[in-house]
Amino acid sequence: MFRHCHRIIFLIGLTGCFLALDDINCATAPEPGDMRGVGKVEFPISCAPAVQSEFARGVALLHSFFYEEARRIFTAVAERDPKCAMAQWGIAMTWWHPIWTPPTPDEMSAGKAAIEKAKAMNPGTEREREFIRALNIYYNSPDARTAAAVGQSCHGPVGPRDRVVAYETAMRQLRDKYPDDFEVQTFHAFAVLAVGYATLDDATLSKQLEAAAILEKLWKQNPKHPGVVHYLIHCYDYPQFAQRGLAAAQTYDSIAPWVPHALHMPSHIFTRLGMWDESVAANRASAEASRAYAAMRHRDATEAEELHALDYMAYSYLQEARDIEARKIVDFAGTVRKTNPELEFSGAYALAAIPTRYAFERNDWASAATLTVPKLPHWSSFPFMEALIEYGHALGRAHTGDHDGARKSIARMRELRDATKDPKFDYFKRHLDLQMQAASAWVAAAEGKKNEAIETLRRAADAEDILGKHPVSPGAFVPIREQLGTLLLEVGQAKEAQREFEAALKIYPGRFRGLYGAALAAEQAGDKQNASRYYAKLAAQTTKSGGSRDELNHVREFLAAQTKAPNSRDVANSRK
Template sequence: MVFRAVCLFGLLVCFAVAPAQDEPGPGHSHLGTAFDSGLRSKPWKFEGLGNAPFPISTINPETQGWYDQGNELLHSFWFEEAERSFRWCLKLEPENPMVYFGLARCGLNWFSAGAGPDPSLQRFRDFLNEAVKRKDKATERERLYIEAWDAAWSKTGDEANREIIRRLEELCVKYPADIEAKCQLAFFNIGHGSALANEFLIQQILAVNPMHPGAHHARIHNWDDVDGAQAVASCELYGKAAPGVGHALHMPGHIYAGIGMWHEAAIAMDSATRVELRHMTQRLAFPFENWNYPHNRDYLSYIQEQLGRMEASLQGSRDIFNAPKDPAIAASQYPAMMPYSRALIKFEQWEQILDETSWPATLSGFEADFKSLAQVFAWAGLGKAEKAREALTKLEASLETQIADEIAKSPADAARIRKEFEENMPPVFRVAKAKVLLAEGKRTEAIRLLLDIAEQERLAREEGRYSNDPPSDPWPAIRVVGDAYLAGGDYGSAIDAYEGTLAVVKNDAWALAGLAKAHAARGETEKATRYAERFLAVWSGADPNLKLLGEVKALNLTTTPRAETLKPEREYVPANLDAFGPSNWVPFAAPELDGLDINGKRITLASFRGKNVLLVFYLSDQCVHCMEQLGAISNRHSEFENLNTVILAVSATTPKANKDSLKLGAFNAVLVSDVDHQNARRFASYDDFEEMELHSTILIDAQGRVRWKRSGGEPFGDVDYLLAEIKRWNPWRTE
């Protein structure tokens, strides 16, 4: 269940944990610290979420509609937007226990069952506690839901999973018409029993609601890594059931990639990326506010690699790297150099790897290691054995330093830390050593090492330990074994290795090309032609002039592209997907800013076009933390000025009060009055649930585009980060 683990990480880090406080400070929620995080502006009615109602007891007729929307969002893992919908329900009915239950499920769900007392889940546990306090106001059915979650999230590990499954089974037996209970049970059953038995439960849901988004979603996860072909029907329907949700378009790509339908996989992932980017543009959101975006973009890049679309895959990595980050959200620190180096190594772009201008100007940590890794392959691929060995030694020293740094933090755990580090190291790092041995002419030793790596990878796949979501490695290790045998003229062994590759990566283009070359070398023209035709079908839209494409064409076989897939595929043509949204992330146009300065003169962003703008929404000069933030920024005024950046400080204070304030007068900032909060609302710096101002720090570039923002109960005080972010806007070398 690698996917579930990856997504749990993304889910947890998307929700910051607010510090405990006795009395709420300015900008903090009056409902408790659990409400200080999350989206705090009013939700809107989504289109294209699918139909997944969850009937609850309500007083206000408006509540049920918002509750259903929140539930539909949960069924497609759009947790942050689901929370926003449930927050609005709470505004309508502040004592409704099921509203608190909905809020709790935004964090206490399939991903986190068994996670135990994780601090990142505390706010959701707080929501659940509020539901428990009010459960006497609920119906028996509603109370059973609340008690099921309360019991399960009081336990850890497998015991928690068993508890939620048992409780949901009781609900399904007592209320057989409750589709929601069956759908929840279908998800929690995944990985805890028979996929076939769970399929029969999912079919019961679809018999009542053939387009239930949660049922199709559950079926895809149920069969993923088990027998993907069983989920193809839901792959074709999930995106149609919920066309407005990126994840609903994304998940079929998992199945299609697993069964070698690469064109359909690309259509799925590309459509998902575009829908997510469209939403960001329309709703002034950022990639770091969507846990699924970097995962989706990486997966699309991997699939584009498999289709021979090298330039598109590299652009995807650049998009991930160039997208703004939030230092408080670990998921936004996605290692973009992993897919970038994966593509460069896979396509053997040795000269490009060694060209420093091909990489971002500054890299550190694991990102730098992926660059160093690629350089090892490049020198080895060019036959520069001495340079390759030198690069490998440098890489190994860097990795050893990282291990030593971790051990220094906890010397008593040295053995465990080293073991975990080595076990979690992607196989490609060991393959690099084998490539150096090949460059040094040590063929026997290299193949022995490659075979060992391939065997370890095979075991990891069998035991569910292999990271394949998507893979960080450019290829299965067994394929590199095939390449080594092919280069040495051992065509029979090469064929065996390539066929082994196809067993784990269906319709892998490199394995198909390798089989075509190996069979052609043995004079087996018919077999060579068959594999060449399959290769050409996969690479029907590949970039021209790629080395592998030229090698297959050089076989001079009479071929017609001929796919061998479970079902006929549509061809992946990116231009056909333009209606879904943009293909790459770009900063969005800033909302209108229209306020008054201390003299009553109108202030707009247009007044500062051609300059970057640091826009700070603060509460008043009575807010101590606000004054600290503005003071810290003002003290660095000259540094911002050197970066062509002006500072605007916006509050609801009148122009006269701003002018008369001794505290504000000391700051090097343009003070802007927003008395009616209209600017705060446009920039999502206003809490519509509790009707109060929020702290916001926003960076706008010289073209009037929003590049970064942070809103919430605390002002953002890391001035170094703001300065670095402005400098980062063009991180790739262009000289």
């Protein structure tokens, strides 16, 4: 454990930390994988008594998605007790990430090999045999012959649904056989959640709610169980359910193991509710844990988990107009040339998103128009992510009068969309279509075709609301409904603009652009009460801002005028 502040600073200095020293908490920093305030995980096994506690720790890290470190622990348990079948089960579990991306071919082979070893060892109890049987069913179920819609996660498309359903069915049988076994119930609830993630066409999110109902009951029995609280956050990580997940997010924020994903996960709820300070704190901790783990393993690449946390962190800073802090993250991301894993989905997304967001959220269209596409190997695997930067070019050029340049950028977006062949990424292709429509609308507006542009943006906004944000992203790149509100303001339709901004705020609460747009529209529409309300919320949200945005000058002027107006009336009344 790092027991002195100077050692923490030395570690962060070695790994190129972008954070200012006053952001570093000099209190004792846990080692990566430290359980902190997590309650005890009880998972009795028939293996040697000497490995019981380490096995339970591996299970706790498994619940926190620290798969690499959990695998090290289960491997060590297997070395200490070569006859421990459940150690092989644990190893096999670490190769499958139920609500992340599916195993690669090599990972699938490693998982199958481990579960075959577990089966051959003649597990000591029926309960252990059932756990192993269920996981064996996952690894050996055939994939569907016909392509189906693929669910999405913060680490990319999830695996084939048929395998997950087969595993959940087996775990349901285990649950029925051991109704009072806490870990059996927890792993079954997680299996139900995995089916929900793999079921893209269920608008009711029935499986997520089924899993949540199980987990809520378990939470009352063990308030500090790492898996139960963690999985609840995933169950509620949707706009309509985010408020339900707040208690779990706040609890997990205080008990989460010192694991990058675990520390980051509460911010999914905080971000959906516009709780920017909390999101910044969660993602700072996650990024620091990622860097510490990379240093522990002597890696020279930037962890994808760190980049994912930094994307959420930069987004949160920008909603508070803390542009200086966000700029440090942009600069750091610009230095990254190698990630671990090498071509990881969330890392690639962050490298495209961070600089583009920084320009968009500050209305810096000139910078958006000239964004650099980093020379990275990621774009060949994820061409649709390079298209996010081209979206920056398209909107930037459309807003700065370079209409031909905007058209070229839209054409390049189309090329990159068509280069995305894997059906697992159809979500991004659909979103790119909408973003191209938005960019084309701004070109049309600049050429005087205002009504056509408004209708195009309206259709695209409706479709984007239905499509929803991807879990990898803290929020849409300037939600198209916000863009519609902005154009309506430009053409003098303030009341209509206010409605659009308010509708956007229901999906993305607390967004700087959404609040400012709603306030400005209300002000221009003569709705002083709502204008004051939105401006006041924005003023309270940006108290840590460096004050570099012109919009904040207007916020202060409006609120100052509103304060003076009642005083002036009071003086006039007293004179009368």
